[in-house]
Amino acid sequence: MHPPEVYTRTSGLPSSWEQAILLVDKPEGWTSFDVIRYLRRHLPVRKMGHAGTLDPMATGLLIILVGKATRKMSLFMELDKTYEGTLRLGQETPSYDAETPVIAEYPWEHVTEEDLKVLIPAFTGTIRQRPPVYSALKVKGERLYKKARRGEAVEVAERDVTIYDLEFLSKRGPDVDFRVRCARGTYIRSLAHDIGQALGTGAHLVALRRTAIGPFRVEEAFTPEEIARLAQNHTEGCVQK
Numbered sequence: 001m002h003p004p005e006v007y008t009r010t011s012g013l014p015s016s017w018e019q020a021i022l023l024v025d026k027p028e029g030w031t032s033f034d035v036i037r038y039l040r041r042h043l044p045v046r047k048m049g050h051a052g053t054l055d056p057m058a059t060g061l062l063i064i065l066v067g068k069a070t071r072k073m074s075l076f077m078e079l080d081k082t083y084e085g086t087l088r089l090g091q092e093t094p095s096y097d098a099e100t101p102v103i104a105e106y107p108w109e110h111v112t113e114e115d116l117k118v119l120i121p122a123f124t125g126t127i128r129q130r131p132p133v134y135s136a137l138k139v140k141g142e143r144l145y146k147k148a149r150r151g152e153a154v155e156v157a158e159r160d161v162t163i164y165d166l167e168f169l170s171k172r173g174p175d176v177d178f179r180v181r182c183a184r185g186t187y188i189r190s191l192a193h194d195i196g197q198a199l200g201t202g203a204h205l206v207a208l209r210r211t212a213i214g215p216f217r218v219e220e221a222f223t224p225e226e227i228a229r230l231a232q233n234h235t236e237g238c239v240q241k
Contacts, residue, residue, distance in 0.1 A: 051076035060210030079214030
């Protein structure tokens with residue numbers, strides 16, 4: 001059971017916006033802050049934040065904190081996160097995902113499902129990971145992706161991240177579907193890239209969906225349009241299906 005201030009598709013919107021936590025399903029192509037901008041246009045409140053950024057290509061669960069609930073941001077940021085995604089073997093990109101062009105191609109046809117399973121122990125537990133240069137991390141006060149877009153060479157230090165579970169779900173030609181549950185600070189794009197390196201084939205991320213944050217699941221989340229419609233109609237009950 002969720003705390004009363006967490007609102008889902010089945011609970012409907014709050015009667016007061018003084019303090020609320022919304023579960024939102026971010027659409028593909030939106031930045032996490034695009035969701036905030038959209039909600040500010042449709043809700044009678046300006047103070048909002050989100051617990052955990054999603055790249056524009058990714059979809060899935062965002063936790064939006066409204067009003068006084070923004071004080072609880074750190075509690076939600078520390079929750080583990082679950083993703084389902086697809087990596088493509090045989091191709092590398094500078095951003096480690098499909099947002100930038102392919103810069104190298106390698107044979108991948110020899111990789112089997114057993115080859116993938118053998119990698120799981122090396123990519124679970126506390127591992128070393130290098131964040132993508134196309135990321136929002138700051139170096140000397142500037143976002144890394146800005147430097148990368150200018151073609152500047154940037155050295156990004158490795159760091160420890162924790163992956164609790166990794167499962168390869170299926171392999172369809174060069175595309176490998178997977179599920180991962182990890183701690184804060186893990187880059188799934190880097191995970192896809194590193195798996196490609198370990199296989200000797202290269203790889204990049206072509207799809208990603210965040211399905212859960214701690215106990216909260218994307219199936220419980222509103223779409224942004226649902227929130228706008230409910231707010232416009234002054235509806236406080238369940239979302240009409």
